[in-house]
Amino acid sequence: MKRTFSFVWILALLGLGSCNHSAESKIDRRVETxxxxxxxxxxxxxxxxxxxxxxxxxxxxxxxxxxxxxxxxxxxxxxxxxxxxxxxxxxxxxxxxxxxxxxxxxxxxxxxxxxxxxxxxxxxxxxxxxxxxxxxxxxxxxxxxxxxxxxxxxxxxxxxxxxxxxxxxxxxxxxxxxxxxxxxxxxxxxxxxxxxxxxxxxxxxxxxxxxxxxxxxxxxxxxxxxxxxxxxxxxxxxxxxxxxxxxxxxxxxxxxxxxxxxxxxxxxxxxxxxxxxxxxxxxxxxxxxxxxxxxxxxxxxxxxxxxxxxxxxxxxxxxxxxxxxxxxxxxxxxxxxxxxxxxxxxxxxxxxxxxSARTSYAPEHLATAKRCALESAILLKNDGALPLSRVRNLLVTGPLADAAHDQNGTWSFDADPGHTVTPLTALRRVEGLHISYVPGLKYSRDRSSAEFAHVTAAARRADAVVVFLGEEAILSGEAHSLSDLHLAGAQSGLLAAARAGGKPVIAVVMAGRPLTIERDLANCDALLYLFHPGTTGGEAIADLLTGRAVPGGKTPVTFPRTAGQIPMYYNHNNTGRPAVGNEILLDEIPLRAGQTSPGCTSFYLDSGWEPLFPFGYGLSYTTFAYGAPRCDRETYGPEETIVVECTLSNTGRCAGTEVVQLYVQDLTGSIARPVKELKGFERVTLDAGESRTVTFRLPVEELAFHGFDLTRRVEPGRFRFWVAGDSASGTPAEFEVR
The missing domain is CATH 3.20.20.300 (Glycoside hydrolase, family 3, N-terminal domain)
Structure with a gap:
């Protein structure tokens, strides 16, 4: 049974305590004694x-x-x-x-x-x-x-x-x-x-x-x-x-x-x-x-x-x-x-x-971890290079291809890297796939380009190349802040060397944070992003690359184009002069232009105002189409529930899972309100050609916020809403709260 999720859904859960009232009374007596x-x-x-x-x-x-x-x-x-x-x-x-x-x-x-x-x-x-x-x-x-x-x-x-x-x-x-x-x-x-x-x-x-x-x-x-x-x-x-x-x-x-x-x-x-x-x-x-x-x-x-x-x-x-x-x-x-x-x-x-010896790495534990790794993978780009259905000779390169410790990520004190299956190990187990392996770089911060020519030559002999990039585990987590979010070391150069081989290039990034990868997108035909996937991450990646599984993860955080755009997040307040999409960027400014030639809106001359990838974004091996969202009526009282519906269709050639997201904007409030706020989501799996109506039940109470006087309440007025596959898309509709 499918279930939609929201903050109010959490507050409505039953069984919030660990013990019933009688047991708690007994505990209190024992505590006092x-x-x-x-x-x-x-x-x-x-x-x-x-x-x-x-x-x-x-x-x-x-x-x-x-x-x-x-x-x-x-x-x-x-x-x-x-x-x-x-x-x-x-x-x-x-x-x-x-x-x-x-x-x-x-x-x-x-x-x-x-x-x-x-x-x-x-x-x-x-x-x-x-x-x-x-x-x-x-x-x-x-x-x-x-x-x-x-x-x-x-x-x-x-x-x-x-x-x-x-x-x-x-x-x-x-x-x-x-x-x-x-x-x-x-x-x-x-x-x-x-x-x-x-x-x-x-x-x-x-x-x-x-x-x-x-x-x-x-x-x-x-x-x-x-x-x-x-x-x-x-x-x-x-x-x-x-x-x-x-x-x-x-x-x-x-x-x-x-x-x-x-x-x-x-x-x-x-x-x-x-x-x-x-x-x-x-x-x-x-x-x-x-x-x-x-x-x-x-x-x-x-x-x-x-x-x-x-x-x-x-x-x-x-x-x-x-x-x-x-x-x-x-x-x-x-x-x-x-x-x-x-x-x-x-x-x-x-x-x-x-x-402990009997429970650790139990088969059912590993299976659950693999499922989580599969669902967490985010396909950010795919120009037809994935899945690798016709590839027989595959070149594997990159510092994260066979790095069990780093694949596990931060806060992994008690894990044995010997139990971690890396992508290289998992791909070598795929029947009918011949793997050539050239590391290219020894670790993510390695700046040596000594193996790049070897990588390019090996790429020419392969049907496709998978380049495993990202961060070592030690580069993220507590006390590991960065001011530069580009791929560390010579990783971008390695990706370019693989591209020079003339074959399809797939980049797989494993990192502890969103990295600024805009400059790397031109050097790959597909890009799969995983936040350090853990023990079974290699197996999950192999299944995703070969088409035995279909990506369905979504970005839980905005991916900026450059570190200079930070902080950048989707649920920001509007400004008095929001960007409208026709701003003139740095290289478009004419010589000796007047002071206001770029336009007077809120954006960067060198990177615009939009992120590289918005919150909630992620592709699939299939495609999805959203119908216009609708609600059961136009006006609601403060104690009522808004029923929002949208038809989702799988318009591609394979089954896939889409995360359907509900966003709401309070158009006018006692304080400035965010341009969008996530209010619910549902994972929906559809076969090729299948359609389904997705329904969200949104209590009006969930529209409450702490306003001008810091009191939390629902303020009457008009609201805009979207049902979409990410925070930057969708067709808006409106309702009113009286």
């Missing part, structure tokens, strides 16, 4: 999260209630046994790990998972990750990352779901459900940690850890909705972000942590700092020293200190001096203990030490 027995030092210990030092001594003396980056089941059990059997109160440990896009079996990085527009599949992937990680003793993951990212220079764009609040909300809620399962007490569950709360993706200049400038309305309308959706989906924990908002670091921000998270959203889970983010409040100039940072953080609502040692070093003194009421510490400890009870750690603290 245990809390009453705890000394102040034991309480503080529960708020200390570490991964280094004499862990056994810290646990034995009750100075740490949670550990992370311990993934050996035998060591997990040894430390857990100390906590349960040797500490005074026997409170079990909580073990955490960055399980970002899989544990052993790696799925595409989150940006690649977003390209599937398939939340059910993303949920299945998170379930696989939970099963594998929990088998190693991990019960808490610092994922999903729900930061809206409009700047591909920011390396951590790899870890999120792109630039759109609706897509990020749906995917984030899917990850929460997948990690946590139907019941946190199940030993295969992971407590999700939604991060980074909030606004981290707006780092100025795309430079990691940088300051942000987010107006209150923009924070509410764009950056917070995915977090609210994940809270509604039952997320067990929240992580504060490194950045400040309007001068206040998130780790010490009571407006974020108390007023919004606790009071507005009624979040009853646990809040953890990011790594040393308490200490970094000193560098921000918001706290005088670590003691002051600890005071501000605990009073703001940050409950667990990750690797700052601010609470363990100063919280007792702050309580004894009266600067921090012990009741504040008690509230924080309540949330920690409640999570441990919800996870069933008091009843089942230990892990089967042989389970």
């Amino acid at each position: 245990l809390l009453a027995e705890m000394t102040l030092d034991e309480k503080i210990g529960q708020l200390n999260l570490v991964d280094s030092g004499d862990l056994e001594e810290l646990v034995r003396t009750g100075k740490s209630g949670a550990l992370f980056n311990v993934v050996d089941p035998a060591r997990v059990n040894r430390l857990q046994r100390i906590a349960v059997e040797e500490s005074r109160l026997g409170i079990p440990l909580l073990f955490g790990r960055d399980v970002i896009h899989g544990f052993h079996t790696l799925f595409p990085i989150p940006l690649g998972q977003a390209a599937t527009f398939d939340p059910q599949l993303v949920e299945q992937g998170a379930r696989v990750a939970a099963v594998e990680a929990s088998a190693a003793g991990v019960r808490w993951t610092f994922s999903p990352m729900l930061d809206i990212a409009r700047d591909p220079r920011w390396g951590r764009i790899a870890e999120g779901y792109g630039e759109d609040p609706c897509l990020t909300a749906v995917m984030g809620a899917a990850m929460v459900r997948g990690y946590q399962g139907g019941d946190l007490r199940n030993p295969t569950s992971l407590a999700a940690c939604i991060k980074h709360f909030a606004g981290y993706g707006a780092a100025e200049g795309g430079r990691d850890y940088n300051t942000t400038k987010i107006p209150a309305r923009e924070l509410r309308n764009f950056y917070l909705p995915p977090f609210e959706a994940a809270v509604r989906a039952g997320a067990a924990t929240v992580m504060t972000s490194f950045n400040e908002i309007d001068g206040v670091p998130s780790t010490g921000n009571p407006e974020l942590l108390h007023e919004i998270l606790r009071e507005e959203w009624q979040f009853d889970g646990m809040v953890v700092s990011d790594w040393n983010s308490l200490g970094e409040m000193v560098a921000h100039g918001f706290a005088a020293d670590k003691r002051d940072a600890a005071r501000k953080a605990i009073l703001a609502g940050t409950e667990i200190d990750m690797m700052t040692f601010g609470y363990s070093g100063h919280l007792r003194e702050l309580v004894e001096s009266g600067e921090v009421p012990e009741s504040v510490v008690d509230d924080a400890v309540r949330h920690v203990l409640r999570l441990k009870f919800r996870l069933g750690l008091f009843e089942n603290p230990y892990v089967d030490e042989g389970l």
Whole structure:
């Protein structure tokens, strides 16, 4: 059964908690009983999260209630046994790990998972990750990352779901459900940690850890909705972000942590700092020293200190001096203990030490990962070179052709590259296909052109050439921001050398972000783009190249033509002078032209105003035609639901899957509104020649936004809508809200 997805669909989900009301009442009684027995030092210990030092001594003396980056089941059990059997109160440990896009079996990085527009599949992937990680003793993951990212220079764009609040909300809620399962007490569950709360993706200049400038309305309308959706989906924990908002670091921000998270959203889970983010409040100039940072953080609502040692070093003194009421510490400890009870750690603290070997890389896990890799692939160009149906002699070249480690992408701590199938390996397994392999470059940053002549000569002998390009894993992710987004090293030169062979050239790019590839499009007949696809990425690529599978992925983020266009995102506000399409570009300006000769609209003289590829874009081996969109009537009340329909037809020669997207524009508001906003999407598979009516049910409530007075409401007026295959196409229609 097909299902359409939207933010309101997420908010309407049932079963938002991990336990029923009766079970929660029992847990609360157990928490209060245990809390009453705890000394102040034991309480503080529960708020200390570490991964280094004499862990056994810290646990034995009750100075740490949670550990992370311990993934050996035998060591997990040894430390857990100390906590349960040797500490005074026997409170079990909580073990955490960055399980970002899989544990052993790696799925595409989150940006690649977003390209599937398939939340059910993303949920299945998170379930696989939970099963594998929990088998190693991990019960808490610092994922999903729900930061809206409009700047591909920011390396951590790899870890999120792109630039759109609706897509990020749906995917984030899917990850929460997948990690946590139907019941946190199940030993295969992971407590999700939604991060980074909030606004981290707006780092100025795309430079990691940088300051942000987010107006209150923009924070509410764009950056917070995915977090609210994940809270509604039952997320067990929240992580504060490194950045400040309007001068206040998130780790010490009571407006974020108390007023919004606790009071507005009624979040009853646990809040953890990011790594040393308490200490970094000193560098921000918001706290005088670590003691002051600890005071501000605990009073703001940050409950667990990750690797700052601010609470363990100063919280007792702050309580004894009266600067921090012990009741504040008690509230924080309540949330920690409640999570441990919800996870069933008091009843089942230990892990089967042989389970990890039996679950890792299970055939069904690999099959799900491959399906995700297949659906994540985005066909950006195809002048008939794909699929390779008539090719018998294929030249494979490029630094990513046989780079298992790099194919896995960022945050792949626990994966064994020996299990990763590269494209070269997979293509060599294709029956009837003879593969010649000339690496061309040793790695993505390699600047040597020594093998280029060899590549050109080999290309002349082949029927076609596939050039595997992109980024090494280390070039994206945390602390890996870039100012130049061209293919690194001599990769563009390698592509040109392959083109000089005179045969069809297919470029396959595997990267952690959108790269500025406009200059490379002329040197290839087809281009397939994957955000680092993980363990089974090579198998998926081989199936896509040979036509055994059909691409259906869509861009979850705008692809700019040049880094100078950034930030560039589809759901921007209009200007008083928007570009209209007839602007004169740099090389067209006549000599001695008057001052206004290029026109007075919002665009760049050297790159125009349009992106290279818009949000939601992706081709197929077939073609799709959209009928005019329509809704069931012209006017709606605030409590009603808009029914939008559109006929989709497969007009090509093979079956294919299209991601049908619904966009809406509020034509007039109390504040300027975006030119388009994604409100729903559906994956639709059609046979050649088949047509189907696609229906979206859009509650009018989903048109609400935080307006001039910062109150969230639906404002009456005219709205324009599109049903299309990307954010830049489609025939508009209108409706009215009274």
